[in-house]
Amino acid sequence: MVFRILRSDASIVWKDEEILKRYSKYRGIIDGTHLARYLIAKSIKCNFKLSDPIEKLEGLLKEKSNEFNELLNEDPLDLKNRVVHEINYITLAETIAIKYLMKCIFCERQCEANRISGEKGFCLISKDSFVSSAFLHMGEEPVLIPSGTIFFQGCNFGCVFCQNYDISQAWKGRKDIEDVAQKVNTIQLAAIAEKLVDKGAININYVGGDPIPNIHTIVGSLKFQKSNICQLWNSNLYLTEKSLSLIIDFMDFWLPDWKYGNNKCGKKYSGIDNYFDVITRNHKRIHDEGSGEICIRHLVMPNHVECCSKPILDFVAKELPKAVMNIMGQFRPEFHAFEYSEINRRPTSQEMQEARNYADKLGILWRPVS
Numbered sequence: 001m002v003f004r005i006l007r008s009d010a011s012i013v014w015k016d017e018e019i020l021k022r023y024s025k026y027r028g029i030i031d032g033t034h035l036a037r038y039l040i041a042k043s044i045k046c047n048f049k050l051s052d053p054i055e056k057l058e059g060l061l062k063e064k065s066n067e068f069n070e071l072l073n074e075d076p077l078d079l080k081n082r083v084v085h086e087i088n089y090i091t092l093a094e095t096i097a098i099k100y101l102m103k104c105i106f107c108e109r110q111c112e113a114n115r116i117s118g119e120k121g122f123c124l125i126s127k128d129s130f131v132s133s134a135f136l137h138m139g140e141e142p143v144l145i146p147s148g149t150i151f152f153q154g155c156n157f158g159c160v161f162c163q164n165y166d167i168s169q170a171w172k173g174r175k176d177i178e179d180v181a182q183k184v185n186t187i188q189l190a191a192i193a194e195k196l197v198d199k200g201a202i203n204i205n206y207v208g209g210d211p212i213p214n215i216h217t218i219v220g221s222l223k224f225q226k227s228n229i230c231q232l233w234n235s236n237l238y239l240t241e242k243s244l245s246l247i248i249d250f251m252d253f254w255l256p257d258w259k260y261g262n263n264k265c266g267k268k269y270s271g272i273d274n275y276f277d278v279i280t281r282n283h284k285r286i287h288d289e290g291s292g293e294i295c296i297r298h299l300v301m302p303n304h305v306e307c308c309s310k311p312i313l314d315f316v317a318k319e320l321p322k323a324v325m326n327i328m329g330q331f332r333p334e335f336h337a338f339e340y341s342e343i344n345r346r347p348t349s350q351e352m353q354e355a356r357n358y359a360d361k362l363g364i365l366w367r368p369v370s
């Protein structure tokens, strides 16, 4: 297997023993002792026809996922010697993603828009993907920087307080998307990722808006990426079970943004159904079936410690013991938040303290990344 190795950077110091333990595979990729999961996936051969029915392809995907997870038990050094196949597990996942695009079910909105023929669902993204910016982000959590961050235009949520509304919401209906972002195909996206590696990134961080509407392009770009670099999913995680199956084995690190501790607040402020049910289900899967290397970002909202922060912390403590949390105090009333008096301010220091004390009481690890 031929791949690019990251330059070793002695300045990346991880001081916290527990962080090192919980993120050992991610750290191993940085140090060159582990292979990024997508590189391993390229060594899994697949035989299928484009005309195969979707049920058959989904069955094969499950089979290949099992094969992939068995391989993870092998010595990481032996995995480096495996042969890359032209038609592999990634090709299969991309093929299924493109079929899902004909009746889009990438996220739980399940708009069923035929994005291949130009229809658009809630996210207003057609079959093409658009990158609004890509750069080395130094403002992420200490273990993630410098992070090769790729911002996709568009989002499947409609948060009234969105702090990235210029790339998620504000352009909708007003601007032509090509005026505000660059259209990218799989080869171009891979080139952007490799350029970020050249600049010193220690992970490729897919964000937006949200990366979910762009699963087909992101998975497809993995065919052309060559570096042994951590693939990081930075998202609201409101995926369907089927679309999560397309990426769960390829992502090394998960950076989900968990906002609400119940369905009602999700509906009120982001306009989505069954928020808590979907988000808990998906977090459990990435924890138990995926890499399990997770940093959950929770933005503490004013007047929402009892209904949102505490139920989230309860779930994390009980069901996601390997996860680390960033309990964030950066909420500020942006976009349309002024229309909701209860969230039209920043959280108080008492509210932040209440959330963080509660996390401490439950034994959640948050300090090294908050």
Ligand code: SF4
Pocket (backbone or CB within 6 Å): 104, 105, 106, 107, 108, 109, 110, 111, 112, 113, 120, 121, 122, 123, 124, 125, 155, 156, 212, 213
């Ligand atoms: S990604 Fe979600 S919001 Fe966008 S079209 Fe597909 S199902 Fe709809």
